[in-house]
Amino acid sequence: MFDGPEPIYLQIAQMIRGQVLAGDLAEEEQVMSTTQLATTFRINPATAQKAFGQLVDEGVLYKRRGLGMFVAPGARTRLLDQHRAAFFDDVLRPALAQADVLGISADEIVAYVRGDSGDSGGSTPHPRKDG
Amino acid sequence: MPTPEPFGARLDDVVVRYGRATPAQEPAHDPGQRDAATALAGATVAFRPGVITGVLGRNGAGKTTMLQLLAGLTRPTSGTVVVGPEGALGDPWEDARLTSGTQLVRESGDLMEDERVRTSLGYYAAVRPCWDEELAGRLLDRFEVDVRKKPTALSRGKLSAVGATVALASRAPLTIFDEVYLGMDAPTRYAFYDEILADYAAHPRTILLSSHLVEEAERLFEDVVVIDRGRVLLAESADEMRSRGFSLTGPASAVERAAAGRRVLHRQQLGGTVQLTLEGTPDDGELAAARAAGVEVGGVGLQDLFVRLTEPRAEHVAPNSKETVR
Numbered sequence: 136m137f138d139g140p141e142p143i144y145l146q147i148a149q150m151i152r153g154q155v156l157a158g159d160l161a162e163e164e165q166v167m168s169t170t171q172l173a174t175t176f177r178i179n180p181a182t183a184q185k186a187f188g189q190l191v192d193e194g195v196l197y198k199r200r201g202l203g204m205f206v207a208p209g210a211r212t213r214l215l216d217q218h219r220a221a222f223f224d225d226v227l228r229p230a231l232a233q234a235d236v237l238g239i240s241a242d243e244i245v246a247y248v249r250g251d252s253g254d255s256g257g258s259t260p261h262p263r264k265d266g
Numbered sequence: 267m268p269t270p271e272p273f274g275a276r277l278d279d280v281v282v283r284y285g286r287a288t289p290a291q292e293p294a295h296d297p298g299q300r301d302a303a304t305a306l307a308g309a310t311v312a313f314r315p316g317v318i319t320g321v322l323g324r325n326g327a328g329k330t331t332m333l334q335l336l337a338g339l340t341r342p343t344s345g346t347v348v349v350g351p352e353g354a355l356g357d358p359w360e361d362a363r364l365t366s367g368t369q370l371v372r373e374s375g376d377l378m379e380d381e382r383v384r385t386s387l388g389y390y391a392a393v394r395p396c397w398d399e400e401l402a403g404r405l406l407d408r409f410e411v412d413v414r415k416k417p418t419a420l421s422r423g424k425l426s427a428v429g430a431t432v433a434l435a436s437r438a439p440l441t442i443f444d445e446v447y448l449g450m451d452a453p454t455r456y457a458f459y460d461e462i463l464a465d466y467a468a469h470p471r472t473i474l475l476s477s478h479l480v481e482e483a484e485r486l487f488e489d490v491v492v493i494d495r496g497r498v499l500l501a502e503s504a505d506e507m508r509s510r511g512f513s514l515t516g517p518a519s520a521v522e523r524a525a526a527g528r529r530v531l532h533r534q535q536l537g538g539t540v541q542l543t544l545e546g547t548p549d550d551g552e553l554a555a556a557r558a559a560g561v562e563v564g565g566v567g568l569q570d571l572f573v574r575l576t577e578p579r580a581e582h583v584a585p586n587s588k589e590t591v592r
Contacts, residue, residue, distance in 0.1 A: 140512040140548060140565045142505040143485060170467040177459050178485040179318055179504070180467045232558035 136176065143178060147186035155195060155206055156214050166196060166204045270396060271351040272316035272472040273367055273440035275336050280345035282306040282331050305331035306342070307496035313474065315352060318466060318486055320504070321476035322572045323493035329476045332493065333444050336474070337370035349440055366395060369438035371429035373445050377417040383428055384413040394436040401465070402435035408457055422449035430458050434465050442474045447483070459486060484568040494576045504568065511571050512548055515541040516561035524556040531566075531574035543574060 137146045154160040167175065172183040187204055190196040195210045234244060282305045306328045313319055313336075323329045334340045335347045338358030348355040350364050358364040377386040391397040406413060409427035417425060426449040433441050447455050463486065466473060475483060490507045492499040500507065511531055514521045518540040525542050532543035543566055548556065556563050 137485075138565050138567075140553075140563050142508065144505070170464065173463050173467060174460050176485070177456075177463065177482075179488045180463065181317070181488045182485070229554060229558045233560060236559065 137178075144182050144185035144189065147172070147176070147178070147183065148189045151186070151190060152195060152214055155210050156218065158211070160206050162206050162208050162210055164206050165202070166206065168203050269437065269469045269471065270367065270439045272470060273349050273351060273364075274315040274355060274472070275313040275349040275440060275474075276347070276355065277306075277309050277311050277332065277335065277342075278346045280306050280309045280332075280335065280342045280347060282328075282335070282340070283343045304496055306335075308345070309493070309496065309498050311491055311498045311501045313472060313491070314489060315472050316470045317488045318462075318473045318475065319489040319491060320480055320484065320487035320568070321474055321491050321493065322478065322480055322568070323476070324478055324576055327493045327576075328496045329478075329493055330444055333370060333442050333474060333476055336440065337368050337442060338365045339370070351439065366393060367438055368440040368442070369394065369433055369436040370442040370444060371433040371446055373422070373426050373429065373449050375417065375420075375425040375427075375429035375432070377425070377428060379417055382414055382416055383411065383420070386417075387413065387428075387432070390432050390436065394438060396437035398435050398437055401437075402431055405431040405434060405461060408461070409454060423451055423454060426450050427454060427458075430461070434461060437465075437469055437471065440472045440474075442476075444476050445478075446475075448477070448479065455482060459483060462486065479569070480572070481567060481569040487568070490568060492572055492575065499575065507568055507571060508565060509547045511543055511545055511566040511574070513541055513543050513564040513566050514556060514561050515539065515564065516556075516559070520556075520559040520561050524552070524559060524561045532570070543570060 137143050139146050141149075151160070151166065160166060166187075169180050169183045169187065172178070172186075173180040176183075187196060191198060191204075194207055194213060196204045197207045198204055231244070283303050284305060285303045309328065309332060311332075321329050321333065331340070335342060336349055336358065338349075338361065341347075341359055347357060347359075349358045349368060350356050356364060358368060377383060378389075387402065391399060391402070406428075409424070409431065411420070411424050411427055411431070417428075420428070426446050429446050430443070430450075433443055433446070447458055450458060459482070462473065475486065477483065480487075484504065487504045489502065490504050491501045492507075514524050516524075516539065518535070518538055521540045521542055525544055529545040530542055531545055534541045548563060553563055
């Protein structure tokens with residue numbers, strides 16, 4: 136876990152964003168404390184704090200004095216908007232670039248997305264041998 | 267008892283030479299050369315108060331000497347060593363105010379050989395103003411140490427566990443673990459990391475953890491100091507150190523193209539798949555290009571970076587090989 140090239144606090148922030156997006160963490164729900172986060176993932180408490188700081192700045196979490204960190208109202212909607220905006224650049228563009236390298240045509244991709252690949256068996260088309 | 271203010275610590279141009287080295291024996295032709303009797307050859311470093319710092323170095327790099335200086339167990343041949351609360355740092359040598367606030371433990375547990383463990387623990391409790399007897403008891407239970415035994419009747423792992431207990435229960439504003447966890451088995455090590463984090467979160471203090479084996483412990487560190495051949499190679503935050511390298515894994519040709527112009531710290535090949543450890547941080551363009559080419563981009567652990575940075579050899583990928591990509 137957390138073995139990407141980014142600093143660990145960013146990877147933790149990303150994990151929590153993912154939980155909010157997926158609805159695993161509901162709005163107004165309390166998230167783990169710094170100490171819980173630190174001991175759960177065996178990370179320095181300062182790293183955990185930095186991740187929380189980042190998410191507070193983004194408006195994903197907010198702090199209730201003396202109680203801890205909570206998911207901010209509207210956090211999921213805001214994250215959805217941001218991630219939808221980034222989806223094409225961050226997810227689809229590399230996938231399409233890879234398709235280009237592999238010689239997969241736009242038609243094949245569109246057919247796959249629409250689910251009418253011509254293969255009656257399932258939604259996963261067989262890879263083409265040519266190209 | 268309130269948690270005392272964490273200690274800072276600083277070394278300035280510290281040289282430590284063991285034995286009776288005379289000036290005539292020094293290799294005058296090459297001042298960078300270190301002879302066998304020189305443990306530290308001009309080390310300068312500052313440890314931030316209230317932070318967990320990993321002190322990394324190969325065997326014989328000078329880690330133990332540096333930590334013993336901070337604990338007031340030895341004195342530098344030249345240079346200055348100071349520890350203490352902010353604004354009141356001083357030479358720890360024979361200074362009761364500073365040494366009572368500093369607890370160094372080693373793998374041996376530093377216990378009296380011919381006394382029961384319980385007796386030694388009593389002495390530690392007596393000289394550590396913030397000693398937490400309840401915590402000590404809980405840790406000894408968790409580590410399953412029989413305090414009625416003498417140290418000679420305990421395994422290497424149990425002695426380390428006693429050392430860890432002493433260090434944590436002391437709640438010293440400067441707590442130093444010198445290679446303490448090497449003798450512990452895996453479950454005990456994990457328990458040890460968890461106990462450090464939990465107690466540090468509740469009672470912030472300055473913690474130094476030295477080792478040449480850090481893979482499991484490296485996420486505990488906020489700062490890292492790397493010592494190499496008696497000198498401080500780097501002293502920075504763990505995040506900064508991690509940003510010194512990244513890895514690319516994938517088909518050989520794609521990885522080589524993505525690595526163009528970067529210094530290669532390490533290369534591993536398995537059939538057509540190559541993993542390169544490269545110096546620096548990938549920018550967004552490089553990340554996107556690598557991923558688009560089917561190359562996996564990963565982080566590099568402090569352990570690997572430390573190994574690579576303390577070995578002098580490294581190759582370069584020709585910078586112009588990038589031209590063939592576009």
